[in-house]
Amino acid sequence: xxxxxxxxxxxxxxxxxxxxxxxxxxxxxxxxxxxxxxxxxxxxxxxxxxxxxxxxxxxxxxxxxxxxxxxxxxxxxxxxxxxxxxxxxxxxxxxxxxxxxxxxxxxxxxxxxxxxxxxxxxxxxxxxxxxxxxxxxxxxxxxxxxxxxxxxxxxxxxxxxxxxxxxxxxxxxxxxxxxxxxxxxxxxxxxxxxxxxxxxxxxxxxxxxxxxxxxxxxxxxxxxxxxxxxxxxxxxxxxxxxxxxxxxxxxxxxxxxxxxxxxxxxxxxxxxxxxxxxxxxxxxxxxxxxxxxxxxxxxxxxxxxxxxxxxxxxxxxxxxxxxxxxxxxxxxxxxxx
Ligand SMILES: [Zn+2]
Numbered sequence: 001x002x003x004x005x006x007x008x009x010x011x012x013x014x015x016x017x018x019x020x021x022x023x024x025x026x027x028x029x030x031x032x033x034x035x036x037x038x039x040x041x042x043x044x045x046x047x048x049x050x051x052x053x054x055x056x057x058x059x060x061x062x063x064x065x066x067x068x069x070x071x072x073x074x075x076x077x078x079x080x081x082x083x084x085x086x087x088x089x090x091x092x093x094x095x096x097x098x099x100x101x102x103x104x105x106x107x108x109x110x111x112x113x114x115x116x117x118x119x120x121x122x123x124x125x126x127x128x129x130x131x132x133x134x135x136x137x138x139x140x141x142x143x144x145x146x147x148x149x150x151x152x153x154x155x156x157x158x159x160x161x162x163x164x165x166x167x168x169x170x171x172x173x174x175x176x177x178x179x180x181x182x183x184x185x186x187x188x189x190x191x192x193x194x195x196x197x198x199x200x201x202x203x204x205x206x207x208x209x210x211x212x213x214x215x216x217x218x219x220x221x222x223x224x225x226x227x228x229x230x231x232x233x234x235x236x237x238x239x240x241x242x243x244x245x246x247x248x249x250x251x252x253x254x255x256x257x258x259x260x261x262x263x264x265x266x267x268x269x270x271x272x273x274x275x276x277x278x279x280x281x282x283x284x285x286x287x288x289x290x291x292x293x294x295x296x297x298x299x300x301x302x303x304x305x306x307x308x309x310x311x312x313x314x315x316x317x318x319x320x321x322x323x324x325x326x327x328x329x330x331x332x333x334x335x336x337x
Contacts, residue, residue, distance in 0.1 A: 094190075140175075
């Protein structure tokens with residue numbers, strides 16, 4: 001089966017509802033209000049003044065990842081071992097259908113290692129459920145958004161009860177019906193909004209005039225793993241351009257290799273520490289399950305050096321490495337939500 005190639009960024013902001021859209025490729029969702037952003041320089045539970053979150057979108061071949069799903073799934077044991085060796089957790093956002101089709105052992109492994117799991121849609125692309133060509137949550141109304149949110153939660157919770165605290169929708173695309181559904185499901189956090197225009201600090205999200213009881217954890221929409229070595233410049237030019245611009249502004253060599261990715265992420269981490277701020281890294285492990293000589297083994301070449309550095313920063317208390325749920329609990333204590 002060959003995935004139909006499509007850009008991750010399309011022109012429609014939100015075909016349904018009044019607010020929302022993409023946070024990627026220079027797009028900004030409409031109507032987002034940043035309320036009570038977490039103050040910079042605050043002291044986190046381990047005494048550090050900055051926090052780093054490692055988040056994964058676990059999506060096999062349900063989206064547009066191009067690696068081997070079998071290899072991706074078998075990699076999770078190694079990834080979790082590396083996290084455990086370093087004494088740090090991560091947040092894994094997983095496509096619900098993938099849990100049904102391929103789980104639950106690999107998600108249980110994540111939890112056993114102290115990481116958090118949350119849904120990344122029930123289906124990754126909504127047209128696979130509803131037909132037609134509308135892929136994104138923000139293209140749909142309340143009924144479809146409720147199904148996407150609640151079935152994603154159910155796919156995990158029928159295996160592991162009461163573990164889901166938050167949600168990341170595919171493509172980070174949403175509208176107010178998505179947030180209504182997440183709030184209705186009593187979730188605590190969401191992570192869709194990119195750092196462009198909203199900053200890196202967690203905040204309480206408002207959409208239009210409505211303020212939600214959800215902590216929004218902004219994610220890296222400029223330099224996340226994927227464009228560094230996988231994106232082709234024809235369909236994903238905006239990603240490649242964003243990474244190039246970041247490298248230029250920081251005087252980092254722009255090389256589309258795993259090592260180039262590590263250099264960029266190191267810079268991200270050190271900036272967060274310098275600025276006493278929060279930064280949320282985003283990685284797609286399906287793109288680390290590729291077999292091309294030029295990339296050698298991206299798990300070894302890209303992800304493990306990143307995990308080792310995060311472990312070191314956490315041990316030396318230069319940063320607090322936490323899950324989305326841990327950050328949310330901290331935020332709620334500070335802001336008294
Ligand atoms: Zn995805």
